[in-house]
Amino acid sequence: MRQYNQMQLEFVEDIKRRNLKTQNILEGSVRSGKTWISLFAWYMMVSKAPKDEEFLMMGKTITTLKRNCLSLLQTISSNKFTYSASAKEGWLFGRKIYLEGVNDARAENKIRGLTLNGAYCDELTLFTEDFYNMLLTRLTRPNSFLLATTNPDTPNHWLKKNFLDHREKKDIKVYHFNLEDNHTLSQEVIDNLKNQFTGVFYDRFILGKWVAAEGLIYSKFANEKEKYIVDKIPIDELQSIHIGIDYGASKSKTAFVAIGFTYGFKEMYVLKEKTSLGVKTPEQMYENFWGFYNELEKEHGKISYCYADWGGLGQVQTKGIQSYFIKHGKPIKIQDCFKVRIIERINMTCRLIGAERFKIHKGCTETIEALSSAVWEENKDDIRLDNGCVNIDVLDAMEYAFSNYMQSLNNSFNSVNKSK
Numbered sequence: 001m002r003q004y005n006q007m008q009l010e011f012v013e014d015i016k017r018r019n020l021k022t023q024n025i026l027e028g029s030v031r032s033g034k035t036w037i038s039l040f041a042w043y044m045m046v047s048k049a050p051k052d053e054e055f056l057m058m059g060k061t062i063t064t065l066k067r068n069c070l071s072l073l074q075t076i077s078s079n080k081f082t083y084s085a086s087a088k089e090g091w092l093f094g095r096k097i098y099l100e101g102v103n104d105a106r107a108e109n110k111i112r113g114l115t116l117n118g119a120y121c122d123e124l125t126l127f128t129e130d131f132y133n134m135l136l137t138r139l140t141r142p143n144s145f146l147l148a149t150t151n152p153d154t155p156n157h158w159l160k161k162n163f164l165d166h167r168e169k170k171d172i173k174v175y176h177f178n179l180e181d182n183h184t185l186s187q188e189v190i191d192n193l194k195n196q197f198t199g200v201f202y203d204r205f206i207l208g209k210w211v212a213a214e215g216l217i218y219s220k221f222a223n224e225k226e227k228y229i230v231d232k233i234p235i236d237e238l239q240s241i242h243i244g245i246d247y248g249a250s251k252s253k254t255a256f257v258a259i260g261f262t263y264g265f266k267e268m269y270v271l272k273e274k275t276s277l278g279v280k281t282p283e284q285m286y287e288n289f290w291g292f293y294n295e296l297e298k299e300h301g302k303i304s305y306c307y308a309d310w311g312g313l314g315q316v317q318t319k320g321i322q323s324y325f326i327k328h329g330k331p332i333k334i335q336d337c338f339k340v341r342i343i344e345r346i347n348m349t350c351r352l353i354g355a356e357r358f359k360i361h362k363g364c365t366e367t368i369e370a371l372s373s374a375v376w377e378e379n380k381d382d383i384r385l386d387n388g389c390v391n392i393d394v395l396d397a398m399e400y401a402f403s404n405y406m407q408s409l410n411n412s413f414n415s416v417n418k419s420k
Helices: 006-016 034-047 062-076 107-111 129-137 158-162 187-196 199-205 219-223 282-300 314-327 342-354 365-373 392-419
Strands: 023-028 054-059 081-084 089-092 095-101 118-121 145-150 172-177 238-246 254-262 268-276 305-308 334-336 358-361
Touching: 006 034, 006 172, 023 034, 034 062, 034 089, 034 095, 034 118, 034 145, 054 062, 062 081, 062 095, 095 107, 107 129, 118 129, 129 158, 187 342, 199 342, 219 342, 219 365, 238 282, 238 392, 254 282, 254 392, 268 282, 268 365, 268 392, 282 314, 305 314, 305 392, 314 334, 342 358, 342 392, 358 365, 365 392
Parallel strands: 023 145, 023 172, 054 095, 054 118, 118 145, 238 305, 268 358, 305 334
Antiparallel strands: 081 089, 089 095, 238 254, 254 268
């Protein structure tokens, strides 16, 4: 029998007594039981609604909604919930549930014509305020309701500033969940989770606080560099090698940074770096990358993938590099890096550092310096200071090298937690 924590019990009692508000926000630390109890509540409330009513479940994308919620809802409902991600609809006890990803630019238009009895939002801080306001206008049935889960963000986030801080006026009830209230987690798993997060991410994701980012970004690395800097790379343990490319503008550097993943994405090594400032012609940049690529291949073996930011003139520069390599008898493919938010890239680096799954070769002096000195920009939400004093270009290139593997890295963290 599942053991409920105090906040989950309070939430379930409110459901039984019909003591909910129109908007019911479950916020707090990661792995604190928010998602499980919110889906249990969703299951109960949808099952009791009239069969001709319509419902909507939303996440950042359909993929994240499936991963975070839909499979778990099937388990909670003993497979009474069925769905088709491609058709973007599900069924629970004969009630139709629309499925949407808010990253889809057309999502707001798709919900305009709906009249909903209930809505479920996964990771609400990733929604836009305009979309959320539109969603609230769709909840016009008697006793219509919204359930949403979220981890805290900056205090200036629209959800905190315009909704949670005015909960009484806006018919909102907030339930706060703490990591250590989740009795299904062992102390070893809790300790492992705590070690993954540092700085502002620890405050938000472990302590569940809405706090601003300030000071050093990678403070654990800056204060304990000896843990992360290595003399040798375990080449035989690497499953793949990736290069990230950040094309410089007039006053910034062009940076190439190579990383390697060990098997199962257990560790990430920063292998090699090269930067250049004031390149006079495109051919000089092509030659620089040609030299970097061949040196890396000679030192560490076959290179798996190259990733670059195709924004601005990036697409032209990438095509130029590829043509240069073809001309010299070594065709390569440079792919577009996955466009996640910069704060998500930073968080992943901090998690790897916190879990001591991040290593960097001593020769990568510019990346070491950048990690040691990067700071948050004052009075701006979650912005990394980029005023020329810190070499942000190498950090961007490093992040481009791993951004396409964010989910694989997340899965590796989850597998460690489950095995504990």
